[in-house]
Amino acid sequence: MDVASQRKAEEVAWIHCVGKGDKAALRLLYARYSTRIFRFVIRMIRDEAKAEEVVNDVMMEVWKSAASFEGRSAPSTWILGIARYRTLNAVRGKKLDTVGLDEAPEAEDHREEASRAKSDEQLQGLLRSALDRLSSEHREVVELTFFHGYSYPEIANILQCPENTVKTRMFHARAKLKPWLQNMGLSVADAGGVT
Amino acid sequence: MNEQKFEELLPWYANGTLEDSERQQVESWLKESPEARLQLAEYEFLGETVSEVTEQEAVMRADLFDDLLERIETEEHQAANESERQNAPSLMETVQNWFNETFRWNMTPAFAKVAVVSQFAVVMALGAVLIMPSADEGYEVLSGNNTVLVDQGIQLDIGVNPQLTVGEFQALLKTHRAMIVSGPNGIGVYRIRLPQQSDVAQVQAVLKTNENVTYLQRVSP
Numbered sequence: 001m002d003v004a005s006q007r008k009a010e011e012v013a014w015i016h017c018v019g020k021g022d023k024a025a026l027r028l029l030y031a032r033y034s035t036r037i038f039r040f041v042i043r044m045i046r047d048e049a050k051a052e053e054v055v056n057d058v059m060m061e062v063w064k065s066a067a068s069f070e071g072r073s074a075p076s077t078w079i080l081g082i083a084r085y086r087t088l089n090a091v092r093g094k095k096l097d098t099v100g101l102d103e104a105p106e107a108e109d110h111r112e113e114a115s116r117a118k119s120d121e122q123l124q125g126l127l128r129s130a131l132d133r134l135s136s137e138h139r140e141v142v143e144l145t146f147f148h149g150y151s152y153p154e155i156a157n158i159l160q161c162p163e164n165t166v167k168t169r170m171f172h173a174r175a176k177l178k179p180w181l182q183n184m185g186l187s188v189a190d191a192g193g194v195t
Numbered sequence: 196m197n198e199q200k201f202e203e204l205l206p207w208y209a210n211g212t213l214e215d216s217e218r219q220q221v222e223s224w225l226k227e228s229p230e231a232r233l234q235l236a237e238y239e240f241l242g243e244t245v246s247e248v249t250e251q252e253a254v255m256r257a258d259l260f261d262d263l264l265e266r267i268e269t270e271e272h273q274a275a276n277e278s279e280r281q282n283a284p285s286l287m288e289t290v291q292n293w294f295n296e297t298f299r300w301n302m303t304p305a306f307a308k309v310a311v312v313s314q315f316a317v318v319m320a321l322g323a324v325l326i327m328p329s330a331d332e333g334y335e336v337l338s339g340n341n342t343v344l345v346d347q348g349i350q351l352d353i354g355v356n357p358q359l360t361v362g363e364f365q366a367l368l369k370t371h372r373a374m375i376v377s378g379p380n381g382i383g384v385y386r387i388r389l390p391q392q393s394d395v396a397q398v399q400a401v402l403k404t405n406e407n408v409t410y411l412q413r414v415s416p
Contacts, residue, residue: 021268023264026263027260030260030263034255034259034260038255039248039252040253042253050255051253051255052255052256052259055255055259055340056259056262056263059263060263060266060267063263063267121270124243124244124247127240127241127244128244128249131244131245137262142241142245143245144208145207145210145242145243146206146209146241146242146246147245147246149210149211149212150210150212151207151210151212151213152207152212154212162255166205167203168203169328170203170206171202171203174237174238174241175207177241181237181240181241182237
């Protein structure tokens with residue numbers, strides 16, 4: 001059994017214990033997931049207090065629903081799915097710190113700004129600002145892929161949407177971030193191409 | 196699989212979550228295409244940027260789990276109270292259970308139940324009548340409800356016609372400003388008191404002429 005499978009089996013066992021009212025098992029799950037949930041939420045809503053509230057809302061739901069967890073999805077997918085749902089609920093009355101899919105700024109608007117960046121560090125700072133300006137739909141796909149390390153079928157499961165939608169959102173997110181990615185100092189030659 | 200499909204899979208090749216077959220196909224494509232390798236480098240740079248937690252980013256409180264435990268305990272406590280409240284028998288059920296246990300009520304025939312309940316109701320009603328305070332405080336006297344300070348007057352024993360109504364008797368007493376001290380006794384005689392300053396002889400004379408007065412005797416002082 002590989003590390004990922006071992007980890008999954010361990011978490012499934014914890015969830016079953018939580019379902020029987022085992023608070024020690026809940027503490028283990030909390031230790032493993034609370035920071036990930038917090039990071040996911042805070043990057044979506046930029047509100048520390050609200051993000052902490054959502055973390056506990058999610059773990060409260062885990063506590064209440066653990067007995068009915070059937071293991072059809074991985075524990076991490078299940079928990080992040082709850083986190084995403086709770087995040088959407090939390091921001092229903094509060095405007096997200098993102099823009100709508102149709103209102104997302106065009107990449108060209110920032111081409112000049114990106115071209116002025118001298119170092120990777122500067123470029124990363126600009127890229128983070130650009131990520132903040134992505135729509136929530138695009139940003140969550142980027143976050144779930146690169147911060148949380150989910151596969152696209154897992155993301156589709158968390159977002160409750162088709163796998164192709166996940167791929168399309170990532171494609172568009174990359175298009176929006178293109179000026180910063182293009183100015184990271186790489187060329188086709190650096191990437192192993194023929195100049 | 197065409198080039199566009201490989202492009203779509205690149206982010207998940209970069210994060211290492213593609214299945215073996217997809218990974219091998221993307222790798223073959225990467226070997227052939229420098230453009231693809233540049234795109235991969237961009238995704239890797241994006242991944243590096245996103246996965247890094249900067250110093251500016253907020254950090255979660257360390258004692259947040261304690262809040263959660265407190266919340267769980269509060270909800271459990273509330274749920275237990277609610278459940279206890281829902282499971283507690285109502286007053287009617289308590290009475291019914293007591294009857295069943297004490298009198299084997301559920302085995303008692305219907306007519307017996309009716310009889311017992313009726314008797315119980317009568318007893319309760321009588322009890323209530325006895326317990327309930329009287330609308331008028333103190334006692335009622337035939338001379339009226341007005342409180343009269345009893346002075347040290349002359350007392351007479353008087354018997355009256357049994358047909359005399361209460362109102363007529365009260366009127367008779369009021370004529371002489373008399374009030375009942377006690378009675379009637381076993382033979383229907385009342386003891387009345389006249390005011391101190393009354394002319395006893397005259398009162399006695401008048402009362403004796405009254406056809407409703409059947410007996411009159413001054414009480415020795």
